[in-house]
Amino acid sequence: DADVTQTPRNRITKTGKRIMLECSQTKGHDRMYWYRQDPGLGLRLIYYSFDVKDINKGEISDGYSVSRQAQAKFSLSLESAIPNQTALYFCATSSSKRDGGDEQFFGPGTRLTVL
Amino acid sequence: GDSVTQMEGPVTLSEEAFLTINCTYTATGYPSLFWYVQYPGEGLQLLLKATKADDKGSNKGFEATYRKETTSFHLEKGSVQVSDSAVYFCALSTTSGTYKYIFGTGTRLKVLA
Numbered sequence: 095d096a097d098v099t100q101t102p103r104n105r106i107t108k109t110g111k112r113i114m115l116e117c118s119q120t121k122g123h124d125r126m127y128w129y130r131q132d133p134g135l136g137l138r139l140i141y142y143s144f145d146v147k148d149i150n151k152g153e154i155s156d157g158y159s160v161s162r163q164a165q166a167k168f169s170l171s172l173e174s175a176i177p178n179q180t181a182l183y184f185c186a187t188s189s190s191k192r193d194g195g196d197e198q199f200f201g202p203g204t205r206l207t208v209l
Numbered sequence: 210g211d212s213v214t215q216m217e218g219p220v221t222l223s224e225e226a227f228l229t230i231n232c233t234y235t236a237t238g239y240p241s242l243f244w245y246v247q248y249p250g251e252g253l254q255l256l257l258k259a260t261k262a263d264d265k266g267s268n269k270g271f272e273a274t275y276r277k278e279t280t281s282f283h284l285e286k287g288s289v290q291v292s293d294s295a296v297y298f299c300a301l302s303t304t305s306g307t308y309k310y311i312f313g314t315g316t317r318l319k320v321l322a
Contacts, residue, residue: 098252127310129312135314136298136312136313136314136315137253137298137312138312139309139310139311142310144308184252184253186253196241196310197243197255197258198253198255198310199254199255200252200253200254201252202250202251202252203251
């Protein structure tokens, strides 16, 4: 079974619609992240959460919001989707208890298309 | 500001060729450095990492050395295989000031049989 799961895997929606992307993990990690991947731009951090009560904006948080419902669940919402939010979205986790750097574990991604 | 710059791809090599993918960084403090690999249709997975200057990370025949004097973390492999075809991302993390995890733009590697 996958340690980090994302739903849905693919989504096509229209401009102005509200969209929620969900992420669940069974790794027992305290930290969770949302990224978007665009061709030629690599991955950019949208939001991150170091525990259930800690939510922080990343590099490109405008137009997005998040909710950390439990240690294992972190959802990303697009309140009113626009076409330039078309991208591949990744959830990732890490543990503050691991020594030797901040390795992140990624889900399989959600491909979102906004028409 | 903090950043990661890696060579543009695509890089096309024949099987058993030597691979180098360049990565340089700009960061305050002492970041940790990473190489991630992304196979088609999958998320990123850690390939190797180094947490301090002169550390060498290695995994699956890939190596990279944390060079503080040149702010570099170049990825190398002595003999690539077709199965190494993927996109490779250099990244840094730092907690100096605001937490940051910054990825390069990725380098696509294609290995031909």
